Amino acid sequence: MLFKKKQRISAKDPIIPALQAIVGEEDVLYRYEDLVAYECDGYTIHKGIPRAVVFPESTEEVSAVVKYLHQQQIPFIPRGAGTGLSGGAIPQNNEVIISLVRMKKLLEVDFYNRYAVVEPGFVNLKLTNAIADKGYYYAPDPSSQYVCTIGGNVAENAGGAHCLKYGVTTNHILGMEAVLANGEIVELGGVPDVPGYDLMGLITGSEGTLAIVTKIKVRILKTPQEKKTVMAYFDKVQDASQAVSDIIAAGIVPAALEMMDKVAIEGVEAANFPVGHPRDIEAVLLLAVDGLAAGIDDQIAEVxxxxxxxxxxxxxxxxxxxxxxRWWANRKTAFGAMGAISPDYLVQDGVIPRSRLPEVLARIGEISERSGLRIANVFHAGDGNLHPLILFDSRKPGETDLAVKVGSEVLKVCADVGGSITGEHGVGIEKKEEMRFVFTDEEIEAQLQIRDVFNPQQLLNPDKLFPTPSRCAEVKQAAHK
Amino acid sequence: MLFKKKQRISAKDPIIPALQAIVGEEDVLYRYEDLVAYECDGYTIHKGIPRAVVFPESTEEVSAVVKYLHQQQIPFIPRGAGTGLSGGAIPQNNEVIISLVRMKKLLEVDFYNRYAVVEPGFVNLKLTNAIADKGYYYAPDPSSQYVCTIGGNVAENAGGAHCLKYGVTTNHILGMEAVLANGEIVELGGVPDVPGYDLMGLITGSEGTLAIVTKIKVRILKTPQEKKTVMAYFDKVQDASQAVSDIIAAGIVPAALEMMDKVAIEGVEAANFPVGHPRDIEAVLLLAVDGLAAGIDDQIAEVxxxxxxxxxxxxxxxxxxxxxxRWWANRKTAFGAMGAISPDYLVQDGVIPRSRLPEVLARIGEISERSGLRIANVFHAGDGNLHPLILFDSRKPGETDLAVKVGSEVLKVCADVGGSITGEHGVGIEKKEEMRFVFTDEEIEAQLQIRDVFNPQQLLNPDKLFPTPSRCAEVKQAAHK
Structure with a gap:
């Protein structure tokens, strides 16, 4: 009965028929039980109910929906597969969610000029699957690649294990079509070496606060002839860390170069893909070298x-x-594997200069000891991107808050050694306040002014990415209240 | 006497003592005969005299100069070595030039974390020279690299022959310190994976219209173990073009992949580094493969x-x-070599999809025939960046204007096949109007709004990069005058 009642209330919301008139009656969700599925994304600590969820099937429909919401001054959030780990797609103000999952076509593949054009809801891994038989692939490979969408990857400037050699999403985007906050449709990039300001680069990684991307032209790469994988067990993290630096200093650029610590090993060995790692080591390195077949063996010998x-x-x-x-499956499921040794876990996403790893791990160890929460560390060692997995039990009073606090402390350690608060998961809701670890008020203000150009009324994914209150003036106002 | 008189007038300019008070008496040029050297950069078709030239030696001096000029509402232009080819450093409004050439220190090299920090006036090639003995180099290599500055490279997002494999300047910038239009000093980037909007990427390639870069942190790379060079002569451009595509399709990414046509060959063979190219071929390919020694011979065999x-x-x-x-010297001096077969030449800088080369060269041939001006074509074939060299004689009445017009027509051809109007030389003064070949009014307006955030009063390098009048509103105003 409760649901029925809420449904009736929602159905009376005058925006529902207006949205249905644009995208079709079936393509708007407004019943409470349907909306619940959209109350969070991969970051499950905050939740919020959207006012409605609409499923446009074309750029024109996205544009019409946005024009309507803009005219009504109703805030909205673009959403892909909802695999984001920082809460970028979570409603905080009863926003309308614009889901792009029905815009999932592979529009064009040009092997000669090496690009593909996809709609934003096209799933990352499907692109590689579609072109693999011709000997091509799409490089950015977040762990969620079997389900996450390329539109979402653009919003978060997603990375993956292979970003050490091949770069993150922004390095693979050649052009885009986007709908601005007022519903206007623009094309950006699309040719090499676009003159003027790099607006495409600006939108990439802007976490849905500047535009809704509706078409994406991406670079496709030739599948390497050969790939070899090495696993190495170290008694000391310090030694593993030195090995990483020496491998890179030798001029070898591994396709991927991953490290896991003792707690992470405990997790992956207890989960679905155990491979028999020793339990008494401090670090395992997993490394792949790819390229032309000739020369690979020499590189492996050097490693x-x-x-x-x-x-x-x-x-x-x-x-x-x-x-x-099997080795890679063991590593790739490391996050989920934490479920085998802990009721809950919170993944963090710091970046540090590679050379500071032993020191940072020691400081994370101290935080773990002080808080009483175990922390597993999974590390994209080649590019300094550290994923501490904070293990906790949400049933114990206060432990969720403690885990969030510990996560923030870990990010402070990363920022203090000259690192950053996010490598590939974005800021979203989760790390808004931690933006102050890396930016001054003036630097945040400069970014807000850029946001004002694209999103002057903050209708597009409001209250994300920047601390709240986000402006010095607002801070002063708040102080006087 | 004329000079003396002008000198006296300039010396009375009240801004001179104010600027001298900031940077020192000797570090301000104001005599006409000194200023003449700054009336143009590498683009010599337009000229303009600056009001003064100041030589700050630190970020603080740059900031103080800018604060003073901002307060006085006097426009100013940052300038590096003045090798720019699109007029980005040419005064059009009697601006004050802020020359960065005395800020030329190499501040830090970190081989472990693979970066160097330089001042903006540091010469590109000097970085590689400073680190070569340790086995490292800096990748972006514009042909002017022995004299151009890294600050200027950032402003223009400079490229070079090796950008096919290693990317242009923006791919090698890890952080920067910059002085904004009001004199404020900001730090951008500096760590991997900076959250928020990519302001560093926005400033890179903004041609001195958004900020003055005062420190640059760049990526340094390990010198490849081995490098081999191939030269290939083709009777038909079509065949050379197909060979380029097949080489890349084979999964080989050459370090550099250059093409020259018949007229370009005539030029380089008449100049300082002839190598005996046959004169009756349509195209020569020059290609380098680098990397680990193992495997290079196989790649060369495949090429x-x-x-x-x-x-x-x-x-x-x-x-x-x-x-x-010798082969590379022959290619690298191609622009200057035109002087051996023509009194003057104008270099253009179009970008095209690689696959459209034969068609584009045919259309450039038609333009050449129609105009009566010979055109040599030098082509970064791997990344589709075409440098048509338009040969003319400035002593013949009207021929300079004709060359400019022909250059614009060539860019229109590039834009029409889905290409761009600049690959690495920038827009500056030269290609302002051609921006309309690739951008709609709305797209230009979006960029102007970004400029307004950083440079609201247009004091920083005014009247560059965008068409004049640059706003729809201004066009309408102009129409009513």
Whole structure:
């Protein structure tokens, strides 16, 4: 009965028929039980109910929906697959969610000029699957790539294990069509070397606060001829860290270079893809080298030699593709694996200069000890992107808040050594206040002024990405209230 | 006497003592004969005299100069070595030039974390020279690299022959310190994965219209173990063009992949570094492959095979480092070499999809025939960046204007096939009107709004980069005058 009642109230909301008139009656959700599915994304600590969820199927429909909402001054949030880890798609003001999942077509593939054009709801991994038989792939590979959308990847400037060698999403976007906050449709980039200001780069990674991307032209790459994987076990994190630096200093750029610490190993060994890591080591390195077949063996030999120089306990090369795939599956499921050793976990996403890793891990160890919460560390070692997984039990009073606080302390450590508060998960709701760890008031104000150009009324994904209150003037006002 | 008189007038300019009080008496030029050297940059078709030239030696001096000029509402232009090819540093409103050439220190090199920090006046090639003995180099290599500054490279987002594999300047900038139009000092980037909007990317390539960069943190790369160079002569441009595509389709990413046409060959063979190219071919390809020593020979063999498939007349591999250097010197001096076959030349800088090259060259041939001006074509074939060199004689009445018009027509051809009006030389004064070939009024207006955030009063390098009048409202006003 409760649901029925709420449904009736929602159905009376005058915006529902207006939105239905644009996208079709079936393509608007407004019943409470339907809306609940949209109360959070991959960041589950905050929740909020949207006013409605609409599913446009074309750029024109997105534009018409936005024009209507703009005219009515109703705030709205673009959303892809909802796999974001910082709450970028969570309603905080009863916003209307514009879901892009029905815009999921692969519009064009041009192997000669090496690009593909997709709609924003097209799933990341499907692009590689669609072009693999011709010997091509799409490089950015977030762990959620089997479900996350390329539109969402653009919003978050998503990374992945292979970003060390191949770069993050912004390095692979060649052009885009976007709907601005007033419903206007623009095209950006699309050709190499666009003159003027790099607005496409500005929108990429802006977490849905500047525009809604409705078409994306991405670079596709030739699949490397050969790929080999190495696993190395170290008694000391310090040695593993030195090995990472020496490998890169040798001029080898691994396709991926990952590290896990003792607690992370405990998790992955307790979960779906155990591979028999020793439990008494401080660090495991997992590394792939790809490229032309000629020369790969020499690079692998050099990697092994560097590991031996730094007192590796054991180093091995995957003997078959299947073995390599098992090793990577073990690593790729590390986040979810925490569920095997803890009721809940919160993943953080700091960035540090590679050389500061041993020191940062020591400080994270201190935070863990002080708080009483265990922390597992998964590290994109090559590019300094650290994912501490804070283990907690949400059933214990206060422990969720404690985990959030610990996450913030870890980010402060990263910022203090000259690092950053997010490598690939974005700021969203989660890290709004932590923006102050890396930006001064003036630097935040400069960004707000840019936001004002695209999103002057803050209808487009409001109250995200920047601290609240976000302007010095607002801080002063708040102080006088 | 004329100079003396002008000198006296300038010396009375009240801003001179004010500027001298900031940077020192010797560090302000104001005599007419000194100012003449600053009336243009590498684009010599437009000229204008600055009001003064100041030489700050620190960020604080830049900031103080800008604060003073901002307070006085006097426009100003940042300038590096003055090698820009689109007139970005040319005064049009008697601006004060802020020359950064005395800020030329290499401040820091960190081999472990692979970066260097330089002042903006530091010369591009000096960075590679300073770190080469440790086995490192700085990748972006404009042809003017022995004299151009890294600050200027940032302003223009400069490229170079090696940008095919390694990317342009923006891909190598890790952080910057900049002085805004009001004199405020900001730091941008500096750590990997900065959250929020990519303001550093926005300033890079903004041609001195958004900020004055005063410190730059750049990525340094490990010098490749091995490098081999191939030269290939083709009777038909079509075949050379197909060979380029097949080389890239084979998964080989050459470090550089250059093409010259018949007229360009005539030029380079008449100039300082002739290498004996045949004169009756339509195209020469010059290509370098670099990387780990293992595997290079296989790649070279594949390149040779592709060339043979496409009817190459002759293909050869440089047998010594010296031979390769001679071949590259022959190519790198191609612009200047035009002086050996023409009194004057104007270099253009279009970008096209690689696959459209034969068609675009045919259309450029038609423009050449119609105008009566010869055009040589030098082409960064790998990334589609075409440099038509329009040969003319400025002593013949009207021929300079004709050359400018021909350049614009060539850019229209590039834009019409889905290309762009500048690959690496920037828009500056030269290509302001051609911005309309690639942007609608709305798209230009969006960029002007971004400019307004950083440069609201247009004191910083005014009347550059955008068409004049640059706003729809101004167009309408002008129409009513």
């Amino acid at each position: 092994v030699e560097v590991c031996q120089k730094w007192n590796v306990r054991e180093v091995k090369v995957a003997q078959t593709v299947e073995e390599a795939q | 040779v095979e592709v060339c043979q498939k496409w009817n190459v007349r002759e293909v050869k591999v440089a047998q010594t480092v010296e031979e390769a250097q």
